[in-house]
Amino acid sequence: MAILKKVKGFWLSILLSFVLFIVVQVLISGGYLNAFNTNLIVTIGINIILAVSLHLIIGITGQFSIGHAGFLAIGAYASAVMSMMLEVSFLSALLMGGIAAALVGMLIGIPSLRLKGDYLAIATLGFGEIVRIVFLNMDSVGGARGMMVTQMTTWPWVFACLLVTIIVIRNFTNSTHGRACISVREDETAADSMGINTTYYKVAAFVIGAFFAGIAGGLYAHNFYIINPSTFGFLRSFDILIFVVLGGLGSMSGSVIAAILLTLISSFLSDYSDTRMILYSIILIVTMLYRPQGLMGTKEITSFFKRKTKGGMKDANHQTTA
Amino acid sequence: MEFIQQLVNGISLGSIYALIALGYTMVYGIVKLINFAHGDVFMVGAFIGFYAITFMELSFFPALLLAMVACAIFGVLIERIAYKPLRNATRIAALITAIGVSLLIENGMIQIRGAQPEAYPNNVLPADSIDIFGVTIKSQSLMILGVSLFLMIVLQFVVHKTKIGRAMRAVSFDADAAKLMGISVNNTISATFAIGSALAGAAGVIFGTYYTKIEPLMGVMPGLKAFVAAVLGGIGIIPGAMVGGLLLGVVEGLVSASGLSLWRDAAAFVVLILILIFMPQGLFGKNRREKV
Numbered sequence: 335m336a337i338l339k340k341v342k343g344f345w346l347s348i349l350l351s352f353v354l355f356i357v358v359q360v361l362i363s364g365g366y367l368n369a370f371n372t373n374l375i376v377t378i379g380i381n382i383i384l385a386v387s388l389h390l391i392i393g394i395t396g397q398f399s400i401g402h403a404g405f406l407a408i409g410a411y412a413s414a415v416m417s418m419m420l421e422v423s424f425l426s427a428l429l430m431g432g433i434a435a436a437l438v439g440m441l442i443g444i445p446s447l448r449l450k451g452d453y454l455a456i457a458t459l460g461f462g463e464i465v466r467i468v469f470l471n472m473d474s475v476g477g478a479r480g481m482m483v484t485q486m487t488t489w490p491w492v493f494a495c496l497l498v499t500i501i502v503i504r505n506f507t508n509s510t511h512g513r514a515c516i517s518v519r520e521d522e523t524a525a526d527s528m529g530i531n532t533t534y535y536k537v538a539a540f541v542i543g544a545f546f547a548g549i550a551g552g553l554y555a556h557n558f559y560i561i562n563p564s565t566f567g568f569l570r571s572f573d574i575l576i577f578v579v580l581g582g583l584g585s586m587s588g589s590v591i592a593a594i595l596l597t598l599i600s601s602f603l604s605d606y607s608d609t610r611m612i613l614y615s616i617i618l619i620v621t622m623l624y625r626p627q628g629l630m631g632t633k634e635i636t637s638f639f640k641r642k643t644k645g646g647m648k649d650a651n652h653q654t655t656a
Numbered sequence: 657m658e659f660i661q662q663l664v665n666g667i668s669l670g671s672i673y674a675l676i677a678l679g680y681t682m683v684y685g686i687v688k689l690i691n692f693a694h695g696d697v698f699m700v701g702a703f704i705g706f707y708a709i710t711f712m713e714l715s716f717f718p719a720l721l722l723a724m725v726a727c728a729i730f731g732v733l734i735e736r737i738a739y740k741p742l743r744n745a746t747r748i749a750a751l752i753t754a755i756g757v758s759l760l761i762e763n764g765m766i767q768i769r770g771a772q773p774e775a776y777p778n779n780v781l782p783a784d785s786i787d788i789f790g791v792t793i794k795s796q797s798l799m800i801l802g803v804s805l806f807l808m809i810v811l812q813f814v815v816h817k818t819k820i821g822r823a824m825r826a827v828s829f830d831a832d833a834a835k836l837m838g839i840s841v842n843n844t845i846s847a848t849f850a851i852g853s854a855l856a857g858a859a860g861v862i863f864g865t866y867y868t869k870i871e872p873l874m875g876v877m878p879g880l881k882a883f884v885a886a887v888l889g890g891i892g893i894i895p896g897a898m899v900g901g902l903l904l905g906v907v908e909g910l911v912s913a914s915g916l917s918l919w920r921d922a923a924a925f926v927v928l929i930l931i932l933i934f935m936p937q938g939l940f941g942k943n944r945r946e947k948v
Contacts, residue, residue: 398748456884457932623741
């Protein structure tokens with residue numbers, strides 16, 4: 335019975351998300367949303383994909399990576415090169431962007447085997463900067479001037495990618511592999527001694543997270559008319575990090591909610607970019623001082639709707655984040 | 657000769673990295689926190705020095721001292737307000753707070769005075785050039801090298817010969833045991849932040865006089881690279897930070913000399929990743945295995 339209920343909940347959320355899709359699609363095609371608001375919705379979608387993919391690396395596996403903008407940049411450039419220079423279809427360009435980022439994610443995952451905590455953070459930060467400098471110095475993709483890209487990203491594309499990202503990462507988290515990742519997050523040495531191949535799971539988290547960041551990069555590249563290395567600096571990485579941290583390390587719905595909220599806030603504050611960053615940094619400090627577990631802790635939004643059963647039903651991941 | 661010229665430039669830049677790296681390495685040695693805001697203290701120091709020289713019309717050394725004192729106070733304030741409540745929190749929470757503090761200082765500075773760069777007055781130090789076998793060495797670069805070395809020697813003296821230095825070493829070795837021996841851990845940590853921030857402030861003024869252009873985001877790159885320098889030398893080890901800083905400056909000088917100056921920033925991070933993979937304990941560190 336419990337399994338049946340779970341399955342029912344899954345299809346219910348799929349149904350709800352399709353209702354959301356149709357509503358937004360009707361609003362867009364009916365002309366109720368202007369270009370600014372349509373673009374805002376696309377940006378929110380891209381940011382959710384980024385937040386959820388980083389959530390897998392930081393929130394679930396506990397690998398503190400702050401170079402996510404590097405994966406975003408690789409996905410953006412790889413898919414832009416695919417669609418602009420090699421003229422493949424948009425779908426395959428997106429996939430190539432994701433695969434390119436995943437390959438680099440594997441490369442980054444390997445040093446991460448030897449690094450922990452702060453060291454991994456600073457190494458991934460360095461990696462993000464290296465990626466940015468490489469694109470800055472590559473004249474074939476426009477260097478500092480940037481690269482022209484045709485606009486192809488539309489709401490159905492964003493929605494499809496978003497849905498796939500959320501389903502894959504949610505199911506991964508709830509699978510045996512996800513449990514193994516959580517055990518790595520909680521205590522790596524203990525997980526190792528319990529026979530969990532920590533190396534494998536750390537690299538796997540990096541690869542999957544990077545893949546979806548690459549997809550988001552492809553969507554991002556084809557949303558505006560130009561991509562430029564300067565938009566992929568570490569401030570962008572920090573933006574994504576703030577989504578995950580504010581939402582709660584270990585809560586996917588938390589990072590989704592934080593991504594929506596913060597994208598809305600920053601788009602309304604886009605005329606005052608300094609104020610925006612001051613607000614962001616104060617949010618970050620105050621959150622860490624008074625609610626270090628973030629808005630949602632490690633809870634998911636679905637756990638609010640669950641009836642309490644006797645003996646206390648254990649949710650997917652109720653532990654603390656290291 | 658271009659090669660040696662770049663080497664000299666590299667050493668000058670390296671001594672600035674070394675000064676910032678000392679603060680990183682001391683703070684990391686004691687509270688195990690990457691103080692991301694350290695690079696921004698460097699920036700604040702540069703601006704205090706600038707205003708001291710232009711508006712208060714001080715000469716170089718009083719301005720340097722003023723910047724050091726102001727930065728020491730600033731560093732202690734940051735520690736007391738943002739980091740102290742997180743003493744027992746997770747490492748990641750502390751790291752995220754440090755990122756937040758860094759963003760706050762940068763954007764607060766932009767909010768206060770705008771993002772436009774400022775040109776340092778170039779008459780604060782005599783600008784003679786010394787010619788040695790065709791290599792031109794600006795007297796300024798000798799001066800900054802001298803000031804940096806002097807500050808490092810003073811620091812070495814403070815850490816090894818004074819009471820507060822002994823307390824610092826004790827706390828970094830084992831904070832709980834130090835507390836049992838009657839050392840005030842909080843005061844020692846504050847002192848560490850004060851000394852580290854003062855050195856960063858000094859580095860800011862020196863940077864300003866040497867490179868003449870300062871702006872609110874100038875602390876980001878040198879801050880990150882100083883951290884690389886600290887890791888390179890073995891984090892928590894004071895001589896390591898000095899050698900790491902100089903070495904990193906020289907590497908950058910060599911990269912520039914080989915005509916790849918656009919790749920200079922990348923070189924530092926490649927050095928970081930290589931050192932973390934092959935020698936995570938740094939050049940001067942001992943290898944310690946984690947106990948279960």
